[in-house]
Structure formats: C-alpha cells, structure tokens
Amino acid sequence: MQDRKPVYLMAPALGWLTVFMVIPCLLILALAFFRRGIYGGIEYSFTLENLALVFDPLYAGIFLKSAWIAGLSAAIAVIVGYAAAYAIAAAPARRQPMLLFFAVLPFWSNYLVRTYAWIVLLNREGLITGVARLLGYDAEMPRLLYSEGAVVIGLVYNYLPFVILACYAPLSRLNPEIAEASRDLGASGWKTFRRVILPMTVPGIATGFVFVFVLSIGNFVTPALLGGGQFQMIGNLVYAQFLTANDWPFGAALSMILIGIMMGLLTLQTFATERASGARREES
Amino acid sequence: MSQTFLSLQNIEKRFGSVRAVDGLSLDIRQNEFFALLGASGSGKTTLLRLLAGFETPTGGSILLGGKDISRVPPNLRQINLMFQSYALFPHMTVFQNIAYGLEMERAGRAEIRRRVGEMLEIIQLPHLAKRKPDQLSGGQRQRVALGRALVKRPHLLLLDEPLGALDKKLRGDMQLELKRIQHEFGITFIVVTHDQEEALVMADRVAILKDGKLLQCASPHDIYEHPNSRYAADFIGVMNFLPGILQRDGVRALDGSLIQAGRPAGARDGDKVVVAVRPERLHIGARKDGNGLKGRVVAMAYQGLDLQLHLKSDLSPDPVLVRLTAHDAESNPLSEGDEVSLGWAARDTRIFMA
C-alpha cells in the first residue's frame, strides 16, 4: 500500500482520542491553574494556590497515608505475584497457558464484584467470623472490614493478576540454558536465582510495582467500600473535590500530582528495563 | 519470437540514498523464459517489484508492448506475480484462491468455474479444490500460487524465487514443470533467483545483476562459455582463477611461468589480471599447443560418474579444481599426494581484469 493510506485509516481513531482524551486532559492541566469561584465554579484567573494547597500539611498526611497503603499493596502484590509467575513458568510448557489464563481471568471480571466478595468474607456476619466461631473462637473478633488491612487485601486481590502477567513475561522468555550455565559454573540454586534470574526479570517486577502503586494511590472505590471512609486516598480526595466539595481547580491539581507520580515511576521503570536488557535492542 | 515485448529503459530506483536499481536497461522478448540472477542485495527483487507495480521507479521507464506502464497501479497491470511466500489467502479454499483474480475481472460465474477447473487440471490438483492452504504440502501450495497467477492469462508472469521453499528433489521436478507450463501458455516468464543452476536449467536468457546494475545478459550457454567479467564467471558454474601480470607475450603467472591468453579490452601491459579455466576443461598430461600447470592432489571426491580433484598448485593461492570424466580417471589412476600435470586448450582460456 502507498505511504499516505495509513493516515486515513488512523485519522478517525486519533481524532476521537484527541477530542475525548488529549483535550480533556489538557483542560485539567489548565484548570489546575485557575481560581475556585466563591460558590464553587471556576474563576478564570491564573493562580498557583491549588498546587501550593497540595503541599499543605493538612493534605500531606493524606498523601503519606495513600503512599504507604499503595506501597504496601504493591510490595505484597509483587512478592506474591512473582512467586506465582515463577511457579507458572516452572510448570510443564503445555500447562502454562491454561495456568496463566486462570490466574488472569479474575482481573477481567468486574472490579466492584471482586471487592464486594471481600465484603462478604470480612463483614461482621461474614464467613470468616462465622468460621472462627465454628472453630470455637468466642472472644471478640477484631474488626476485619473497614480497616486498613481490608483495603490492602482488596487492592492486592484486585491487582495481583496483573502482577502475575507482568512477571511471567520475562520469566517465560528466559532461556533455560542460562540458568543451567550458572549451575554449571558452580552457583547454587539460590545463587542462580539471585544473581541471574532475578536481575533478568527486574523489568516485570518494576512494571508490576508501578502499576499497582499508581492504580492504588488513585483508587477511591476500595477505600470507600473496604475502608468504610475511615481514611482517604488521593483518589478519594479528587472524587470529593469534583462531586461534593465542588473545588474543581484543586481536584485538577491533585490529579496532576497523580499523573506526575505515574510518569515519574514509569520513567524509573523504563530505566530499570533498559538496564536489565542492556544494549541488546534499541527498539521493541 | 524475437520482437521486443517488455523494455526497461534506464530504470533507477532509489530508497533514500541507496540505489537499489541503478540505470538498468533491458529488452525482453515475447514468450521468453527470462531469469534475473543475482546475490541478495543485487536489486533483482526491487526490479521485480517495479515490474509488478509495487514500487515506482525514480527514473527511467518501463514499456510493455510500447506503452509506458511505470506509473500504472499493480491492480491495473496485466502482469501477475507469483510471490516467494506464495501469499495464498489462508481463509479461502484452493478453488476460491484461484477464482479470486477472475472475480476481480468481474467474470461470470460459469466462466469462473470453467476456467478455474481448467487451471486445476493444468496444475494437477483438481482433487484438492476444496482444501485450504494450510492443508496442502509445499509443492501443492506452489502449484496453487502458480495457477492463481496464470488463470488471469497475464501478458507477463513474474516469479519471485519460485522454487526457493521446496526441497531439492521437488525443485528438479518443478523446474521442468514450469518450463512445460510456460511453453503451453506461451506467456513471458520472468524468474528472479539467486540459484544459478535454476537459472541455467530453466531460462532462455539470463541477466546477471550486481549492485543494481546489469552485468551481462545472454543465453545460459553464452554466459557459461563467455562470461564478460570475473564476477559473472564466478557466479555461473565453477571456475578456477589464476592471478598474474599481463605482458606482451602472455600472462606472467605466480610461479613465473607464462600462460597463453588473450587480453581484456582496454588492458595494458603490467595490469593485474586473472586467467580463468573451467574444471572440466583441464585434462591430464601436458600439451604442446596450450597451457599447462603442475600440482599435487590434496583431495579427491567422486561426484556421480565424475571425479573431482583438488590440487595444490604454485599457480594459484586457492586449490585448483579439476573435473575428470570416468574414462579419464580410469586411464590415469591417481591417489592423494600424487604430482600431476594438467593441460588445457587455448580456446578454453578466459582472461579478466583482476
């Protein structure tokens, strides 16, 4: 086909993305620099107040809390997910696709439903309490639902399949002879893992961590449902600015911070990937 | 048979700063089986794609029956291409694949059925009409690709490495098959290949391409007997090259002896040249009216009836190849390590600039 045809094929979709993604995102960027009107709404004058407000001690606490929960969730998800991916990659080749499919399947079912499943398990009349009573545990059960732990479990549960996928990709591409070469050269199984396999699969780990972190810190559904509004994540704060507090410019500034964190981490992740793959390839 | 049918006039194709085809002119006759021969990167595939219409030349013109077609899009040219990968439509049956081109011509259903049926007979696959490509063997796919291109009765059929994907035995059969079909249809075939043997067996004429330029264009016999360059001599068949310095009375060889040979056009005394001789033109025993060389047998190999010798000789840094007939070999029993004298006739001697 001639060189100009791709343009016509791409134009409708790129046009759509421009109107309904690029322009709205630029709008948010602009919004962050406008003043909030007295009765909500937007006053079109330039200000840096919104960005300054983000660093106000009042919100710094929320930021730290969000980052702590997102970081904890991401770390747990990466450890569990990497182990699972490793086990899948070590399974017989013909079983791997099926194992992977079932590991990922929950990821594509409804997020709310998956979160709700944990409400069913954790609530005061829920299954876990019921089982504990059945086993003769009579003392007062600690509150399971509406706690920090519940939120972390919910986030790990929801994003684990993604981490498994991300870690499986580099593990499955590993040439088994590389591990064998390491053993042949005298390294133990653990040393082989730590010195050879782990460094070569860092990109998958980095991808998994970044995505769980970013998706968690911007989440407002899980804290609302499993945290019961006990504490706020950045996502909840953004939600509130737009739907209850009616301070859109501040909400826009907050979401810019979200994007900033994501881009920063993605850059780090790209860096990690490039280091791991060395000078092997220039372009994917 | 001899009128010019397709004429390439000073064709040039540049990709950025690379000249894939560089000022190439060529005339191809009606009903000719023509081979474009060259190593990879010689521009032969680009030339084929220019003819098919998938590329437009950056200079020169392509005349088909006197009309310039260099800017006609591929779907409007009465030229068809048989792709190297065969490019069969995987979702269509053999019948549908062959019918596709006729449907594009808006042929009637009855006509399509008749012509596809005829074509299936010619390619000897009528029993496989309902199969899909992935249920066919390599040789069968090749036939379908050929039938699909031929059924449109193009003025010109282009074949891109048509036998490249087949195993060696099947290749031999298909070479003859292609000749037969070409003869039957009376269509001009242009084959692109890097396999010189294939070109020699099938083609009426062969063009050797190098770096986008035409090196030589002649019948296989002429190229074999009278290559016009060292490259062509080396590319077609096997050739021994003996380096030397051109002098007034012959060529001074590496060991100081004098070889009788002509002189390359425009060469002057003192120029570096190579003398060339085919392995089968070397005979045991010195001769008075020709050239000779001495060597020691370092390896022997039977190739069918012939005996192939590798000689270490002072005349050449590379081993000299000799091909003896069974008769010659029997009357002169040889073993490894033997010293042997060989001679060859002056008319079998070629000379090129080094």
Added chain:
Amino acid sequence: MATPAAPRLMLMILSAVFAFLYIPISVLVALSFNESGLPTAWTGFSTRWYGELMHNSDITSAALNTLIVAVVSTLLATLLGTLLAIGVEIRRRKGRFLETIIFAPMIIPDIVLAIALLSFFSLLDVTMGLHTVILSHVVFNLAFVCSVVRARLKTFDWSIVEASTDLGASTATTLRRVVVPVMLPAIVAGALLAFTLSVDEFIIAFFTAGAGRDSITLPMQIFAMIRFGVTPEINALATLVMAVSILALTLSQRLNRGGLPGQ
C-alpha cells in the same frame, strides 16, 4: 523455563495463590444460590434471588442501560480501533508520540480520565447522560481493540495484501475480502474484550453519566447497593455480572489464540 526449583514448593505456591484468587468469588457464587440468603447457614439450593432480581426495576433498567452503552461503544470502538491498528501496522515508521497516544487510554488512571471528561463536557455545556458515557467508553475500548488487533497483525503475512492487489483488487476490496476476513477472529476477540470492559466500567460512567436516574448503569447501581452491606440479591447480581465477563473473555481467548492483551 526449566528450573531445578522444588516441584512441591511450586505446587504449594500455585495452590495458595489460586485459592486466594478463587475462594472469595466462589463463596459469593455459592451464597447466591443459598435459599436463606444468609452467609452462615446453608438451607438449600435455590434460584430464588435471581428471580427477585428480575422484579427489581432499578436493576433491570440499569442492566438495559449498560447493555446499550456496551453495545454501542463496542461497535464504534471496534471500527475505529481496527482501522487504527491496520493503519499503524502498515506505516513503516513507528513514532514514539503516536505509540504514547494509543497506549495512554490503557494506563491513565480511570479517575483522571473521568474528571477530565466531566470537566470537558460541563465546560461545553453538554447535557450528560448515556450518550456521554458511550463517547467516553469508546476512548479506552478502542485502545484495547487496537492492541488485540495489532498483536495479531504482527504475524500477519502482508504479501497476501500485495497478492490481492496484484490479482486486480482495489484497496477497499482487499480490505473487505482479504484483510478483514483473515483478521476477523482477532477483531471479534477485541470486540468481546471491549464489551466486557464496558459492561464492568464504573468510574468513568459514574462521572460522565450526569445526575439523572435514567442514566444509571449496572456498575453504578451495584456500587450504590454494596455501600449499604451484603444482601442475597447483590450476590446473585454479582454472580451474573461475573458470569457475563468470564463467558465473553473465554470466548475472546478462544478466538484469539494469542491470549489476552498485555500477555
């Protein structure tokens, strides 16, 4: 990858992870068939709660809305995403900027896209409703369709396109008779994926559906219901929603032996 790692350890890891992944949803499914509706006492198998769903007009109208959104946005996204994928793949140069734009809808946090679209629509004074949800869903749906189709195009034999042209077909005919039929499994797989994503999508719909009760989608309805605790009806509804996603995804996977995007 062949590793000397202990097979028993590997088996334990897999069992634990799969138990973690599947026990919660299995409990949910089991409870949805519990006659009593209580989480602690099994009183017998019943489809009673599914029947009750059908009589809840809030749920049925939300389901209908979701179906409308999913079908329309999937059709649009499939058309746009497929053309985009073909366009990107036949272009010889790969632009980093272009790749970013195409990739962005899949990685931007939902909440950011949601508030961006909300701001955009309100700035333009667009009355929000199902139509704005559809417009918004097309954004990420087309990106996913595009990625599935592109994955298939990577192994596509482009010489059949040239063969079609060589045999006399115009570009449109080649697209219709060769490219689309060969790509159809991947296109349908992408469409099914988009459909599931759209059926399940909550955050963007939540922000762009406007305030009217008649533009509530099923996930919005579910969110409203589960904030106030566990009921047997939600169990049944959740099971149904999950069944739809899993069915569509399994079908998508079957069609597109290449696997789910990201793999």
